[in-house]
Amino acid sequence: MSDLGASATTNGGGPLLEVADLVKHFPIKSGLLFDREVDQVRAVDGISFSVNKGETMGLVGESGSGKSTACRAVLQLLKPTSGSVKFEGQEIAGLGRRELRPLRREMQMIFQDPYASLNPRKRVGQIVGDQLKIQKIASGKELRTRVEALLERVGLSPEHYNRFPHEFSGGQRQRIGIARALALEPKLVFCDEPVSALDVSIQAQIVNLLDDLQDELGLTYVFVAHDIGVVRHISDRIAVMNHGKIVETGDADQVCEHPRDAYTKKLLAAVPIPDPRESRARRERTTAG
Amino acid sequence: MSATPETAPVTPGAGGGPLLAVDDLRVGFATEDGRLQAVDGVSFELEAGEVLAIVGESGSGKSVTAQTIIGLTRSPNSHIEGSVRLSGEELTTQSESDLQSVRGSKIAMIFQDPMTSLNPVYTVGRQIVEAIRAHDSSIDRKSAHAQAAELLGAVGIPDAERRVDDYPHEFSGGMRQRAMIAMGLALEPSVLIADEPTTALDVTIQAQILHLIQDLNRSRGLATILITHDLGVVAEVADRVLVMYGGKVVEEGTLDDIFYDPQHPYTWGLLGSLTRLDQPRPHRLPQISGAPPSLLNLPKGCAFRPRCPHEFAKCAEVPGLEARLPGEPGHRDRCWLPPEQKRKLREIGGRIGLEEPA
Ligand SMILES: Nc1ncnc2c1ncn2[C@@H]1O[C@H](COP(=O)(O)OP(=O)(O)OP(=O)(O)O)[C@@H](O)[C@H]1O
Ligand SMILES: Nc1ncnc2c1ncn2[C@@H]1O[C@H](COP(=O)(O)OP(=O)(O)O)[C@@H](O)[C@H]1O
Ligand code: SF4
Ligand SMILES: [Mg+2]
Ligand SMILES: [Mg+2]
Numbered sequence: 001m002s003d004l005g006a007s008a009t010t011n012g013g014g015p016l017l018e019v020a021d022l023v024k025h026f027p028i029k030s031g032l033l034f035d036r037e038v039d040q041v042r043a044v045d046g047i048s049f050s051v052n053k054g055e056t057m058g059l060v061g062e063s064g065s066g067k068s069t070a071c072r073a074v075l076q077l078l079k080p081t082s083g084s085v086k087f088e089g090q091e092i093a094g095l096g097r098r099e100l101r102p103l104r105r106e107m108q109m110i111f112q113d114p115y116a117s118l119n120p121r122k123r124v125g126q127i128v129g130d131q132l133k134i135q136k137i138a139s140g141k142e143l144r145t146r147v148e149a150l151l152e153r154v155g156l157s158p159e160h161y162n163r164f165p166h167e168f169s170g171g172q173r174q175r176i177g178i179a180r181a182l183a184l185e186p187k188l189v190f191c192d193e194p195v196s197a198l199d200v201s202i203q204a205q206i207v208n209l210l211d212d213l214q215d216e217l218g219l220t221y222v223f224v225a226h227d228i229g230v231v232r233h234i235s236d237r238i239a240v241m242n243h244g245k246i247v248e249t250g251d252a253d254q255v256c257e258h259p260r261d262a263y264t265k266k267l268l269a270a271v272p273i274p275d276p277r278e279s280r281a282r283r284e285r286t287t288a289g
Numbered sequence: 290m291s292a293t294p295e296t297a298p299v300t301p302g303a304g305g306g307p308l309l310a311v312d313d314l315r316v317g318f319a320t321e322d323g324r325l326q327a328v329d330g331v332s333f334e335l336e337a338g339e340v341l342a343i344v345g346e347s348g349s350g351k352s353v354t355a356q357t358i359i360g361l362t363r364s365p366n367s368h369i370e371g372s373v374r375l376s377g378e379e380l381t382t383q384s385e386s387d388l389q390s391v392r393g394s395k396i397a398m399i400f401q402d403p404m405t406s407l408n409p410v411y412t413v414g415r416q417i418v419e420a421i422r423a424h425d426s427s428i429d430r431k432s433a434h435a436q437a438a439e440l441l442g443a444v445g446i447p448d449a450e451r452r453v454d455d456y457p458h459e460f461s462g463g464m465r466q467r468a469m470i471a472m473g474l475a476l477e478p479s480v481l482i483a484d485e486p487t488t489a490l491d492v493t494i495q496a497q498i499l500h501l502i503q504d505l506n507r508s509r510g511l512a513t514i515l516i517t518h519d520l521g522v523v524a525e526v527a528d529r530v531l532v533m534y535g536g537k538v539v540e541e542g543t544l545d546d547i548f549y550d551p552q553h554p555y556t557w558g559l560l561g562s563l564t565r566l567d568q569p570r571p572h573r574l575p576q577i578s579g580a581p582p583s584l585l586n587l588p589k590g591c592a593f594r595p596r597c598p599h600e601f602a603k604c605a606e607v608p609g610l611e612a613r614l615p616g617e618p619g620h621r622d623r624c625w626l627p628p629e630q631k632r633k634l635r636e637i638g639g640r641i642g643l644e645e646p647a
Contacts, residue, residue: 062492169580170347200346200519200520200562201558201577204575205578208574211573226492227564229564229565232564233571253570256566270491270493271566272492272496272499274524274565275524275548275565276544276549278524278567279524283525
């Protein structure tokens, strides 16, 4: 984890990612003859944040608050309704497919569901190496060597190259997803609930792996999870989302220990304390006051 | 905790026996890849008003244990042994129709995803009415409907009189889970089995559901089995805890036993890997190496051995579930280490844990 704070520590001229007034509305349509737009889901409703190089920005909020939509709109996997997204100072909102292609290498995503996000008919080697091949970065023997090295780096073994995803456990599949995301040596990685589907004992393994990879490769993360404890552990800064808006941003410990916003307070108060004496004490405090 | 007398009275709560007694329960499945022992000798007792938590990783046999209690795992490919007694009455040998009435009236079960257990084409109220009338056909529709609204109110659905006529999709996830609980309560059961009831819910909603279960527990003496993989949830509501690993109970004790004097290294690992918002964050998240075992291919000896940093020669034998602390018959574990050594080994940087993080 880096020590880069919120204030623009000048790292080669500003933050890696700058998001300003980003909006993503989904139309709700109805009508018999014409699809008339009757209303809008304001999934992301004007959010601004920036992420410095080497830093982890955590995103928390209840289900439906717009976290995944925000990630997708920043990555231009969804066309933003309005707003600005700058990557290394360059405006990328509204760019076409062709112009986005070189940027796709720099920004990758790791998904929540390690089962659904891997093609079951492809071998692990193919899944991890596909983009290297498509983007003509490596082929033949070199491709194989690179993929095997990636597999080892994420805690799998080179012998896994020819296996299929169903032969792996949830944690191992998430490692495959991580190897795939890292194949193109991205600068920025969006992790959308990367550990939520995993067993407790495996969650810690994956969080530690992501931590190591960041140190080694100088990665920058945007990390989404509903487990606030995990987000706080991995993040330098945290943004709290509610109804498509960011209600509070700050240093991770600061937000968790001294929340300012009422919604953040409510969210934190609901997190179970895994300590019976503490949770009894908290219950007594809340029933008393 | 004494053994249940053979002829325990059939009324819940009356007499000396426990409300629910599960004894040496074993559930095996014949699968394509071979025989799989999903539950391997699980025993516990549950008293009225008590919350028993069953914790463990996925595949450790929690759901199969719960489902077997109410006869939901009976099938041509399953093999069930052991005993389940409700107020002294044996359930494993009951006919399917007798069991159905037990499920309807004495034991209610709620699942992780309430949407799969609510019928989308009927209003929530109608489904509760059906449940009430199936249980007692002398109640007319109108009063059953009033009772349904009352129940929804009791589980904290705001504006219940009006919302009773909503369809399930008009309810939020938390409201659906409350509706499931309301439906379960319609029959005034003595036991509630909740299998990961809050796993799919936001923390704010989770807190409400847990407090609801706790209230019902106190106000109605409802005995509850709560299945979860989240020790935070356990700390909030449980009285006693079973920790399962590879189909077996590896530790059982009171809530405080498990959190403050845990005896099994797997329990240490689970406690160690928890993130705490009320404490400074550690540099590394303590982890348990490796992965949970496949039930088709369990390690020989102690099932936790391949992941245990403290294993020694003796661990090649399966440890029994025994009380190993003097004067604490209710605190049992399956680990060969001597208790005094355990107290030293589990101390990791001022906290309980499995080993120094790598
Ligand atoms: N393609 C879509 N069309 C219409 N509405 C959508 C679409 N995608 C998302 N939404 C809506 O946008 C809102 C935000 O959704 P989003 O998936 O970003 O939430 P989230 O914070 O990631 O939630 P979770 O924690 O459940 O993953 C929700 O109300 C959702 O129903
Ligand atoms: N009907 C079934 N047939 C075969 N195997 C089953 C069946 N139901 C569950 N199992 C297996 O039993 C084991 C325990 O499952 P379960 O009790 O659901 O675990 P959990 O602790 O996650 O609730 C798993 O290996 C699971 O695959
Ligand atoms: S019995 Fe041996 S292997 Fe099993 S938990 Fe105890 S020390 Fe570890
Ligand atoms: Mg999401
Ligand atoms: Mg289960």
